[in-house]
Each structure stands twice: as C-alpha cells, then as structure tokens.
Amino acid sequence: GSHHRPMPWFGMDIGGTLTKLVYFEPKDLDGEEGEIIRNIRRYLTKNSAYGKTGYRDTHLQVDNVVICRRKGSLHFIRFPTSEMGNFLSLAKAKGMAELVTTVCATGGGAYKFERNFRDEVNMKLDKFDELDSLIKGMLFAEIHYSTECYYFHSSSASPARRSAESIINYEKKLYDFSQPFPFILVNVGSGVSVLAVRSPNDYRRISGTSLGGGTFLGLCCLLTGCDTFEEAIQLATKGDNKKVDKLVKDIYGGDYEKFGLPGDLVASSFGQMHLKDKKAQVTKEDLANAVLVTITNNIGSIARMSAVHEKIDKVVFVGNFLRVNPISMKLLAFAMDYWSEGEMKALFLQHEGYFGALGCLLEFNE
Numbered sequence: 001g002s003h004h005r006p007m008p009w010f011g012m013d014i015g016g017t018l019t020k021l022v023y024f025e026p027k028d029l030d031g032e033e034g035e036i037i038r039n040i041r042r043y044l045t046k047n048s049a050y051g052k053t054g055y056r057d058t059h060l061q062v063d064n065v066v067i068c069r070r071k072g073s074l075h076f077i078r079f080p081t082s083e084m085g086n087f088l089s090l091a092k093a094k095g096m097a098e099l100v101t102t103v104c105a106t107g108g109g110a111y112k113f114e115r116n117f118r119d120e121v122n123m124k125l126d127k128f129d130e131l132d133s134l135i136k137g138m139l140f141a142e143i144h145y146s147t148e149c150y151y152f153h154s155s156s157a158s159p160a161r162r163s164a165e166s167i168i169n170y171e172k173k174l175y176d177f178s179q180p181f182p183f184i185l186v187n188v189g190s191g192v193s194v195l196a197v198r199s200p201n202d203y204r205r206i207s208g209t210s211l212g213g214g215t216f217l218g219l220c221c222l223l224t225g226c227d228t229f230e231e232a233i234q235l236a237t238k239g240d241n242k243k244v245d246k247l248v249k250d251i252y253g254g255d256y257e258k259f260g261l262p263g264d265l266v267a268s269s270f271g272q273m274h275l276k277d278k279k280a281q282v283t284k285e286d287l288a289n290a291v292l293v294t295i296t297n298n299i300g301s302i303a304r305m306s307a308v309h310e311k312i313d314k315v316v317f318v319g320n321f322l323r324v325n326p327i328s329m330k331l332l333a334f335a336m337d338y339w340s341e342g343e344m345k346a347l348f349l350q351h352e353g354y355f356g357a358l359g360c361l362l363e364f365n366e
C-alpha cells in the first residue's frame with residue numbers, strides 16, 4: 001500500500017541455529033531518511049560490523065527490487081544465534097540502536113530474545129509467524145527473480161537406468177516456477193518442517209522430523225571431532241558411506257530382486273559399525289558422509305511420502321542445511337526421481353535459508 005512503514009526496513013529470522021537478517025536498502029533517497037540510510041550503508045559494507053561470526057552473503061544480494069513502490073537492493077546477513085549477546089552489544093556500540101527503532105522478527109528467537117532487544121538496545125520487535133513468513137518470502141522471491149529456482153538434471157533417459165553413482169554428473173538447471181501451486185515445501189533447518197502449499201494463503205504443516213540439519217551437525221561433531229558446518233561438509237565430501245552402512249548386497253550378496261531393491265541401496269544406516277574390523281577401517285570422512293547420507297535420505301523419504309499422500313508432484317527444499325551442500329541436494333533430487341519413477345521433481349531455491357527473514361520484512365510493510 002502507499003502507507004508504508006518508515007525506513008529502515010529489516011527482516012530478522014532468529015532460528016534455533018542461525019539468525020538471518022535481510023535489509024532493504026532504498027536507492028531513491030531524499031532528506032532526513034537519506035542520512036539514516038547512508039549511515040546504515042557505511043555500517044553494512046564494513047566487515048567489522050559483523051564481528052567474528054557474522055557474514056554478509058554478497059553473492060545473494062539482489063538489486064533493483066521494488067517493495068511498496070520503493071526501489072532498492074536486498075542484502076542478506078547471517079550469524080549464529082548463540083552470538084545474539086555479542087550482536088546486541090555490537091549494535092549498541094556502533095550506534096545502530098539510534099537508527100533503528102522497530103525490527104520485524106520471526107522464528108522462535110523473536111519470542112526468546114524479545115526482552116533482550118527491548119532492554120539492551122531499546123528496539124521493539126514486531127513478531128510474525130515463521131511459516132507464514134517462509135511462504136511469503138519464497139513466493140516473492142520466485143516472482144521477482146527469474147533465476148531463483150533450479151533442479152538437477154540427469155542425462156540418463158529412464159529413471160530405472162539412473163543409479164546413485166550417476167548423481168555426480170547431475171547438472172544444475174533453471175526451473176520455471178511461475179505456476180508454483182500446489183507444491184510441497186520442505187524446510188530443513190535445525191529441525192525439519194513439511195508443508196503442503198495450495199495457494200499463497202492456503203497451506204498446512206503436514207509433517208516434520210527432529211532429525212534435521214542440527215542432527216547432522218551434532219552427530220558429525222561427536223563422531224569426527226570437527227566443530228563447524230563447513231568442516232563437516234568438507235569431511236563428508238571426501239568420505240564413503242558404504243564403508244559404514246550395511247547395503248542390500250552386504251545382506252543378499254546382490255540385488256533383492258523380488259522387490260526391486262538394488263544391491264547398492266542402504267539397508268541399514270551405520271549397520272556395519274558393530275563389526276570390529278569394519279570399524280577399524282573407517283575414517284572420519286566416511287563417518288561424516290554416512291551421517292549426511294542418513295539424515296538426507298530420511299528427509300527425502302518423509303518428503304516423498306508427504307507428496308504421495310497429498311497427490312502433489314513438486315517438492316521444494318529450502319533451509320540452511322542445503323547451504324554449500326550439493327551432496328544432499330543431489331541425493332534428494334535422485335531419491336525423488338528414482339522412487340517416484342520420474343513422477344516427482346525436487347526443486348531448490350538460490351536464497352535457500354533467507355525466506356523467513358525476507359517474508360517477515362514483506363509482512364511488516366503490508
């Protein structure tokens with residue numbers, strides 16, 4: 001509408017692991033507003049503004065966006081939610097608190113940290129529901145950026161001929177998501193939520209699991225001694241789950257033909273680790289890979305059952321578990337394609353972890 005909120009516009013999604021911050025920087029400035037925006041700009045483009053653990057994802061920045069008839073750029077910033085105390089101290093020290101009076105916020109942390117924002121930096125949080133925000137954000141992004149949605153294309157002709165090995169050759173391709181409904185939305189954050197979305201205002205949370213991105217990171221840290229997500233993914237990239245898992249062929253000596261289960265299929269995740277000699281041969285890379293494959297396949301299975309149950313063939317995966325994680329994306333693409341015999345499609349979005357924060361910024365201006 002024409003009565004938009006006073007600048008600046010921030011949207012914040014305070015999740016169980018990461019806090020995501022989206023900032024709309026108007027480029028059509030005038031007067032007093034201009035002064036504030038220039039101050040924020042100076043702050044935003046300085047790395048020191050983020051402390052040791054904050055990052056601005058510059059590769060995700062989008063220019064020439066129109067929100068409420070204002071034209072500008074969207075900036076994407078994240079930091080660990082465990083650093084909220086430092087974030088608030090920094091915001092205070094840098095004088096941000098005087099420039100910003102109200103921030104719209106979503107995620108559990110919008111409730112958990114509401115008092116800290118008020119008492120420590122005198123900022124008011126305008127709270128929105130995280131799933132409402134998530135859908136609003138992803139639909140806006142899809143309409144506004146033509147390069148947002150993609151899928152993985154396999155060059156093999158029939159799903160039956162594709163094997164888990166061939167996923168290395170998957171090619172990333174743009175997908176035209178201009179007719180999105182209906183679709184299944186799988187948000188893989190610390191935990192997992194599965195939604196059936198039939199129109200912008202008609203959605204239900206139909207499933208979920210506590211075995212999510214937080215489980216991958218937690219188990220990986222325990223099993224390999226690593227301590228960051230990036231490290232965990234690096235290890236997983238160099239490992240082989242077949243040394244850890246029990247495969248169909250470890251049990252049958254080959255395929256389980258009666259039910260069409262290929263020998264290379266995992267029959268039991270971590271199913272070899274009770275054997276002393278197998279355990280002795282396993283590396284931390286193999287363990288990291290096995291955790292990644294276990295968590296990813298479980299999510300894929302829940303997503304696929306949800307899609308079958310709702311009779312929906314498009315499944316969109318979002319959330320920061322997919323950040324710098326092509327192994328999981330390709331595994332999900334393969335699993336959807338293979339088990340549905342080519343009927344279902346796994347879709348991914350460029351701004352994967354930021355839709356809650358973006359949607360909350362948009363809701364704030366409605």
Ligand code: ADP
Pocket residue numbers: 014015016017018019080107188189190191212213214215216217229230319320321322323353
């Ligand atoms: P939440 O809102 O629950 O924090 P996110 O969508 O932000 O959920 O995803 C959090 C998950 O993303 C983590 O559990 C982890 O698997 C993964 N992840 C990606 N990048 C990072 C990072 N830099 N630090 C911690 N976890 C990360």
